[in-house]
Amino acid sequence: MTALWDYLRDNHAEIQSWAVTTLWLSLLPLLAGLALALPAGWLAARHAWTRDTLLALSGALYTIPSLVLFLVLPELLGTRILSAVNVGVALTIYVFALLVRTITDALTAVPSELLAAATAIGHSNLQRLWAVQLPVATPVIAAGLRVAAVSNVSLISVASIIGVSQLGQLFTLGESTETLTPIVLGLIFFVVLAFLYDGAILALTRVLTPWRKAARP
Amino acid sequence: MIRFNSVTKRYADGGVAVDSLDLVIDSGEITVLVGPSGCGKTTTLRMINRMVEPTSGHILLDGRDVTQIKPTELRRGIGYVIQQAGLFPNYTVLDNIATVPRLLGKTRRAARRQALELLGKVGLDPALAGRYPAQLSGGQQQRVGVARAIAADPPVLLMDEPFSAVDPVVRQQLQRDLLQLQADLHKTIVFVTHDIDEAITLGDRIAVMRNGGRLAQLAAPAELLSRPADTFVAGFVGRDRGYRALGFASAGHLPLHDEAVxxxxxxxxxxxxxxxxxxxxxxxxxxxxxxxxxxxxxxxxxxxxxxxxxxxxxxxxxxxxxxxxxxxxxxxxxxxxxxxxxxxxxxxxxxxxxxxxxxxxxxxxxxxxxxxx
The missing domain is CATH 3.10.580.10 (CBS-domain)
Structure with missing residues (x-):
């Protein structure tokens, strides 16, 4: 325990900068992936052919190994190989790929009678999406987002293999110096981060869907 | 007045839901479309607000061809109630009722104030305003559905088997309340049901439809009972016609006897x-x-x-x-x-x-x- 504290104190400047990078690498791709997956999922839920195309595409994207993506992206984006932007873009792709299917399913699962009722009293398609379809689909979308957030956090550490400075460095550092302390510290950081995201999304969902709590007796 | 001019609805697979229907629905009355399942009554109803578009023929709403009116605009001017109310689970009772006034551009405050007044009108406790639909009984949900349909005070109300999912006692109460509300509001109501008794209870006029989307008879309830147009109508109207027809005949002044109570x-x-x-x-x-x-x-x-x-x-x-x-x-x-x-x-x-x-x-x-x- 004291070894952990000592390590943290001795390297706090470096760890702090890694932590900042890790934080935005976990947050921005999550938000960007969600922002891209929402319209894609909406489109996929509307027609059979858009659904088939988009789900095939997202499935294919998800099967690309992360390490390959980290190495290929600099070529495609013209970024430096060690740039954190590569990792951010790669993670966005994974979040997108994961969420398109969830959002498609969530929007499709909204009862058709409910949508028909919304249309019948005069909602336009967009008004209906905003007022009824998205809110009712929110719990399912949020469940997918929790999975995406946690998988995102675990993927960040992989990026340390290609040398992008973030908390994953603690693992490569521990391995190269053959010391356990940075590895344990890194584990704690990532587990805590994963729990934080999970809890935050859960809490946000509760706030956004007060009607679900009301439905439980 | 709603007028169907030889309206036909044929689906892509060749099935005919409604077959050259001519029908006039008078203003301020309850017209009930009744018939066995698959007779095209719901399709007929849904063509009025363009949820279903006719293959041929015209539907005129107060002289205007409905296909010439923008769907959203048309629908905001027509109240709509469906089975199990179709309430939005994510909205409170008050916001469900306020939906159409909001869509028509009213401020949230004005729409809610209006919605609160309507609660009383449909026999609901104002204390329910903040509840969500899942917290209400089936009968209460149906009342909220009716309140939502009349919130923007539309002249026309479409009701698609609205009371079929509640138990008989609640259904009877809802029917009574609808008639009372109608005595007050004089809406043009088109009511779809498969239950001939409900049709007879509610209808000023009843349109009996038969399979293949054809109109078998359009008549007032008493006439339907005493003079069914053909064997199909007679069979559909059912037994006890003679007895049930007495339900439309006033007893007048009966010779009453006193009782030592x-x-x-x-x-x-x-x-x-x-x-x-x-x-x-x-x-x-x-x-x-x-x-x-x-x-x-x-x-x-x-x-x-x-x-x-x-x-x-x-x-x-x-x-x-x-x-x-x-x-x-x-x-x-x-x-x-x-x-x-x-x-x-x-x-x-x-x-x-x-x-x-x-x-x-x-x-x-x-x-x-x-x-x-």
């Missing part, structure tokens, strides 16, 4: 003195409670008469009610003397089945005479 709590001994043919009517504050069999009383003559001792089998007929009510009261009374009450529920007198039958006979003779003239 017993008040609840009076000693049992008094029952024997006042009873007639072994039965005495027991009342509380002049409201009839039930019949007491005087021959079955034990010897405790000084003990009071209690509600548990009463036979509650008899129905009550309203003084200004129908022949059906009067006959039913007479037939269901254990004493054979049907109880007739004033408008406020207090005891008016009794009438026997033969007296009601005599009235029915003379009415039928009168109608026959009219028909041959």
């Amino acid at each position: 017993l008040r609840i709590g009076e000693p049992r001994g008094a029952a024997r003195d006042r009873g007639q043919d072994g039965w005495v009517l027991v009342v509380q504050d002049a409201l009839p409670l039930g019949w007491l069999r005087t021959t079955a009383l034990d010897d405790a003559a000084d003990d009071p008469v209690t509600p548990e001792m009463l036979n509650l089998g008899g129905t009550l007929a309203d003084e200004s009610g129908t022949l059906r009510e009067a006959l039913d009261a007479a037939l269901s009374a254990p004493s054979g003397r049907g109880v007739v009450v004033h408008e406020d529920g207090t005891f008016a007198g009794t009438v026997t089945a033969s007296e009601v039958l005599a009235r029915i006979e003379s009415r039928a003779a009168h109608l026959r005479e009219q028909a041959t003239r």
Whole structure:
């Protein structure tokens, strides 16, 4: 325990900068992936052919190994190989790929009678999406987002293999110096981060869907 | 007025839901579309607000072809109620009702204020305003559905089997309340049901539809019962037509007999003195409670008469009610003397089945005479 504290104190400047990078690498791709997956999922839920195309595409994207993506992206984006932007873009792709299917399913699962009722009293398609379809689909979308957030956090550490400075460095550092302390510290950081995201999304969902709590007796 | 001009709906697979339908739905009335499942009644309803587009023919709403009106604009001007209400689970009761006024551009505040007033109108406690639909009973949800449909005060109301998912007791209450609301609002209501009894209860006019989307008969309930157009309508309208038709015939002034009644709590001994043919009517504050069999009383003559001792089998007929009510009261009374009450529920007198039958006979003779003239 004291070894952990000592390590943290001795390297706090470096760890702090890694932590900042890790934080935005976990947050921005999550938000960007969600922002891209929402319209894609909406489109996929509307027609059979858009659904088939988009789900095939997202499935294919998800099967690309992360390490390959980290190495290929600099070529495609013209970024430096060690740039954190590569990792951010790669993670966005994974979040997108994961969420398109969830959002498609969530929007499709909204009862058709409910949508028909919304249309019948005069909602336009967009008004209906905003007022009824998205809110009712929110719990399912949020469940997918929790999975995406946690998988995102675990993927960040992989990026340390290609040398992008973030908390994953603690693992490569521990391995190269053959010391356990940075590895344990890194584990704690990532587990805590994963729990934080999970809890935050859960809490946000509760706030956004007060009607679900009301439905439980 | 809603006018269907040879409207046909044919689906891509060749199935015909509605076949060259000509129908005029009068303003301020309840027109019920009734028929077996697959007869095209719901399709007919949904063509009015363009949820379904006709293959050919025209639907005119107050002279305007509905296909010339933008769907969202058209629908915001037509109230719509469906089975299980179709309430938005993510909106409170108040916001569900406020939906259409909001879509029409009212401020949230104004729409909510209006919604709150409507709660009372459809018989809901204003305390429910902040609840979510999942916290309401089926009957309450249906009331919210009706309130939402009339919130923007549309002249036309479409109701698609709105009461079929609730239990019979609640359904009857909802039907009564709808009729009361309609007496107030005079909307043009198009009501779809597969239940002929519901159609007869609610309809000013009933359109009976048959398979293949054709209109079999359009008539007022009494006429539908007394003169079904063909064997299909006769079969669909069902048994007891003659008896049910009495439900549309006013009983007029029935020859009422006075009864020596017993008040609840009076000693049992008094029952024997006042009873007639072994039965005495027991009342509380002049409201009839039930019949007491005087021959079955034990010897405790000084003990009071209690509600548990009463036979509650008899129905009550309203003084200004129908022949059906009067006959039913007479037939269901254990004493054979049907109880007739004033408008406020207090005891008016009794009438026997033969007296009601005599009235029915003379009415039928009168109608026959009219028909041959």
